[in-house]
Amino acid sequence: MTGPGLRARKKQDTRAALAAATLELAAEHGLAAVTVEQIAARAGVSYRTFFNYFSGKEEALLRPGGAGPGTFGPRLLGQDPALPVLAAARAALHEELAVLESDRAAWQLRLTLIADDEALLPRLVELGATGEREMTAAVAARTGQDAERDLYPALVGAVLGCAVRVTLARWHRLEGRAPLPRLLDEALDALAAGLPDPASPS
Amino acid sequence: MTGPGLRARKKQDTRAALAAATLELAAEHGLAAVTVEQIAARAGVSYRTFFNYFSGKEEALLRPGGAGPGTFGPRLLGQDPALPVLAAARAALHEELAVLESDRAAWQLRLTLIADDEALLPRLVELGATGEREMTAAVAARTGQDAERDLYPALVGAVLGCAVRVTLARWHRLEGRAPLPRLLDEALDALAAGLPDPASPS
DNA sequence: CGCAAGATTGCACTGTGTGCAAGAAAAGTG
DNA sequence: CACTTTTCTTGCACACAGTGCAATCTTGCG
DSSP: OOTTOHHHHHHHHHHHHHHHHHHHHHHHHOGGGOOHHHHHHHHTSOHHHHHHHOSSHHHHHHOTTOSOOOSHHHHHHTSOTTSOHHHHHHHHHHHHHHHHHHTHHHHHHHHHHHHHHSSSHHHHHHHHHHHHHHHHHHHHHHHTOOTTTOHHHHHHHHHHHHHHHHHHHHHHHTTTSSOHHHHHHHHHHHHHTTOOOOSOOO | OOTTOHHHHHHHHHHHHHHHHHHHHHHHHOGGGOOHHHHHHHHTSOHHHHHHHOSSHHHHHHOTTOSOOOSHHHHHHTSOTTSOHHHHHHHHHHHHHHHHHHTHHHHHHHHHHHHHHSSSHHHHHHHHHHHHHHHHHHHHHHHTOOTTTOHHHHHHHHHHHHHHHHHHHHHHHTTTSSOHHHHHHHHHHHHHTTOOOOSOOO
16 A cells, blocks of 8 residues: 555656746746756756656646646535625635645745746636636536537636736735735625726725 | 838738738648748748748737737727726727628638637737737726726726637637627626626526 | 848757657566 | 566657848838
8 A cells, every 4th residue: 555656656756846946947047048958957857758747838837736637616516506606706716726825935936937927927828728618617517508608607717717817916916915815805896896997096 | 102112012911921821821731730931931931031020820820910009008098088997998899899890701710720729719818918918008097097006907908808808709609690799798798797697598 | 323221031050849769667467 | 576567768850930140132212
């Protein structure tokens, strides 16, 4: 009974080493100036092996745990079915984002790199596209609609993705001085209220 | 008085030829299977020249007119200042999307390629990021808020981008059987209403 | 015509990402 | 433990993206 098995453990180690090397090197020189060769060297692995774990530097930086199955769907479906969709999504998103706060320093650093590199934000969206599809599917399941044909699930999925993105950007700009859950609630409140014109510049 | 001048006209011709070649070849083989070399050859220019016009195949496909200054900002600011932001944005977006209907076949084809290639949708978002920044800035100007610090402009800019994206996807799925303006209105109505749960599956 | 501005092109070079096959390491089996 | 199978790693070769530079050609204009 070796549990996960030696093999799987080494694999996870390598993945973590690659992700860490990417984060360090990107913090030092900016992601654009870092080559996969350098990352692999720092992680003690060959160039070729890097691509056994990640499809590119961006993925290594933004999705350090690898692809994985995604957790939003189950979480959304686990909420009280009596809740309106937006309220259920809010609860599910709070659970999702809790991960980020547990590894705050690293994620703040990643957000810094995203803000700097300017070409990474779309990449984040790209990776977030998976999450968006997942949200769309989960919303469709909850409302009994068709994820492909109906407007509502696609729109809610996309908009929730936006809300998360904007929230993370604000969290970063405030350097974590404001709690992430509160920022998320502000964004979702504005959405649920129909994005009314703001009172006036405070 | 040659008007635009021969030089500028030739430049536009070359740009148009490259964009058209990209669209044709992508329609034939899928964008991923097309090389810049092929595109340049079909347009009758050298490989190197392609990059004088576009930063890559994706831009040639999704932004055939080149970068350009962006028109949403002026359009939003040209709306009646008494209008709520969302209503003004709706009017401005209708003007923006009118372009697509004037060249319907080509844009439907582009949307098909986006749907097929699966790696292009994020690229669309990437190019749309410019538009999103523009929308954010315009909204901030209209509300007298700070595009950098305040939640509202960033959220509205991002969400409008989502709404456009989802609307285009639906328009494509319906193969133009529904008028684009109506689809956009449906999405914006849902947003303005605060994304209430849908009635029930019709 | 003849010069200046600007566009096109070829060349060389770095880096990405992939397919393939050989080799090393772990897991399973008697 | 020895042997096989499975899985991961690695090197090699390759096609393509994208960029800097310098030479060359074209257009605009005096």
